[in-house]
Amino acid sequence: MSANLSSNPKARTAAVPKKTRSPRPKKRTSALLTLFFYTIFALFFMGMFTSLWFFLTESGTNIRYMMADTLITTQHRHWAKYLIGEDELQKRVDRYWKQFDAYTAVQDQHLVQVGKPQETAVKAPEKKPLIEIEPIEGSNFKGKLLIVNDPKSLRIAVPGTAGKGEKVSSMVKRLGAAAGVNAGGFVDPEWMGNGFQPTGIVMSGGKIFYNDGGMNTPNHIVGIDKDGRLIAGKYKPSELLQMGVQEAVTFAPRFIVNGVGQIKNQADGWGIAPRTCIAQKEDGTIMFAIIDGRQPGYSIGATLFDIQKVFLEHGAVTAANLDGGSSTVLVHNNEIINRPSSEYGERYLPTAWLVFEHPETANIRNIWEGLDPSKIDPSKW
Numbered sequence: 001m002s003a004n005l006s007s008n009p010k011a012r013t014a015a016v017p018k019k020t021r022s023p024r025p026k027k028r029t030s031a032l033l034t035l036f037f038y039t040i041f042a043l044f045f046m047g048m049f050t051s052l053w054f055f056l057t058e059s060g061t062n063i064r065y066m067m068a069d070t071l072i073t074t075q076h077r078h079w080a081k082y083l084i085g086e087d088e089l090q091k092r093v094d095r096y097w098k099q100f101d102a103y104t105a106v107q108d109q110h111l112v113q114v115g116k117p118q119e120t121a122v123k124a125p126e127k128k129p130l131i132e133i134e135p136i137e138g139s140n141f142k143g144k145l146l147i148v149n150d151p152k153s154l155r156i157a158v159p160g161t162a163g164k165g166e167k168v169s170s171m172v173k174r175l176g177a178a179a180g181v182n183a184g185g186f187v188d189p190e191w192m193g194n195g196f197q198p199t200g201i202v203m204s205g206g207k208i209f210y211n212d213g214g215m216n217t218p219n220h221i222v223g224i225d226k227d228g229r230l231i232a233g234k235y236k237p238s239e240l241l242q243m244g245v246q247e248a249v250t251f252a253p254r255f256i257v258n259g260v261g262q263i264k265n266q267a268d269g270w271g272i273a274p275r276t277c278i279a280q281k282e283d284g285t286i287m288f289a290i291i292d293g294r295q296p297g298y299s300i301g302a303t304l305f306d307i308q309k310v311f312l313e314h315g316a317v318t319a320a321n322l323d324g325g326s327s328t329v330l331v332h333n334n335e336i337i338n339r340p341s342s343e344y345g346e347r348y349l350p351t352a353w354l355v356f357e358h359p360e361t362a363n364i365r366n367i368w369e370g371l372d373p374s375k376i377d378p379s380k381w
Contacts, residue, residue: 065083067083068080068083068084068271069269069271071083072092072096080092096270100220103255103257103262104220104234106257106258108233108258110229111259111282111317112229112230112280112282112283112284112317113284114151114152114227114228128149129149130150130153130355131146131148131179131332132146132149133332134147138310141291141293141300141301142291142292142298142299143275143289143292144289144330144337144338145289145314146181146330146332147286147287148179148285148286148288148355149285150228151224151228151229151230151284152359153356153357154224154247154286154353154354154355154356154359155353155354155362155364156183156203156204156248156249156351156353156364157180157204157353157354157362157364158202158209158366158367158368159196159348159350159367160174160367162196162367164195164348165186165193165347165348165350166195166348166349167348167349168181168329168346168349169329169335169336171352171354172331172354173334175354175356175362175363176362177355177356177362178332178333178356178357179331179354180331180352180353180355181276181290181322181331181352182322182323182327182328182329182347182349182351182353183249183251183322183351183352183353184199184202184350184351185198185200185249186323186350186351186378187199188378194348194378194379194381197373197376198210198250200212200249201221201237201240202350202368203240203246203247203248203249204364204366206226206245208237209369210366211373215236215238216236216237217237218236219235219236220234220252220253220254221233221234221235221240221245221249221251222248222249222250222254222320222322223247223248224245224246224247224248224286225246226244226245227244229280230278230280230286231243232254232278232318232319233254249322251320251321251322253304254319254321255321256279256308256316257318258317258318259282259312259316261308261312263304263308266306268305269306269308271303272293272301273293273301273324274291274292274294274301274326274341275289275293275301275304275321275324275328276288276290276323276324276327276329277291277304277307277319277321277322279316279318279319280318282315282317287314289307289310291307292339292340292341293341298339299339304321323349325341326342326347327342327349328340328341329347
């Protein structure tokens with residue numbers, strides 16, 4: 001039986017299975033694990049190296065403080081403590097305000113001469129357009145330069161309805177303005193405020209519309225007087241009335257005085273952010289810089305040092321900062337022509353600089369008249 005089976009080729013074939021090539025999972029798995037651990041090690045090494053550079057070197061520290069300054073100008077100011085610590089954050093904020101106060105100590109030499117005739121002109125100068133708009137840009141930013149050739153064409157506008165701020169585009173359309181730019185700061189709880197309560201002082205048409213302090217309480221202000229001169233610095237409301245200031249809001253700092261920039265370097269430029277700033281040339285021409293930001297791939301934003309450079313290149317003798325960030329907006333011909341950074345769209349604001357063909361006819365009324373500033377709820381919509 002056994003001999004027959006061994007001599008039967010079919011039986012032999014059935015008894016001896018064919019050899020198949022088996023997979024080798026162990027070596028492949030081992031290679032993957034090795035790659036994984038090498039990657040983790042490399043990332044750990046790079047992270048450790050970056051941290052040492054970020055916190056212990058001069059170049060890393062400069063970038064760290066620039067990032068902290070940028071956060072200070074946003075609704076996430078408290079995040080800056082993770083970069084520089086809680087104590088250093090407060091010191092940084094306090095230092096900026098001391099710098100802003102120091103800038104106001106520089107005496108204005110009154111270089112601006114609005115409407116001064118050109119003695120060397122052979123013929124009368126051609127009439128300039130009411131406004132001009134130019135693109136401006138730097139290594140990290142893009143924006144617009146709004147040129148207002150007659151400073152007396154500017155008015156501070158306020159919302160038309162009490163209890164809620166108004167979009168600049170809405171103010172422009174409602175009041176028939178040629179252009180509009182956001183203006184002063186406002187109380188903004190949790191950065192979700194209704195835009196109705198300004199900070200400091202608001203003046204329009206030579207009258208005080210809003211004042212959250214006394215008549216002798218100094219405020220950082222940005223305004224225009226009866227002669228069309230840009231007034232920026234720290235003043236009491238009573239002083240503003242004596243000086244003949246017509247339009248004004250509260251914000252800071254004044255950073256160009258007598259044609260000299262006060263900000264000495266990028267490190268003191270108050271971080272990178274969307275910006276709105278105002279300047280004036282010697283002949284009275286007003287310039288607004290509207291800088292887009294917080295949009296990687298298009299425009300990250302600018303420091304005040306960046307804008308100071310732009311203004312000086314355009315002949316500014318005085319310049320000051322206005323509210324910026326997600327409030328920054330430029331409206332022309334009833335259209336927004338910049339790219340605001342707010343994810344919720346154009347913000348509701350208490351004040352705006354508007355340009356009019358006939359500013360004396362603008363129907364701007366005081367919606368805060370009779371209201372107690374301490375009883376305004378800026379979070380109630």
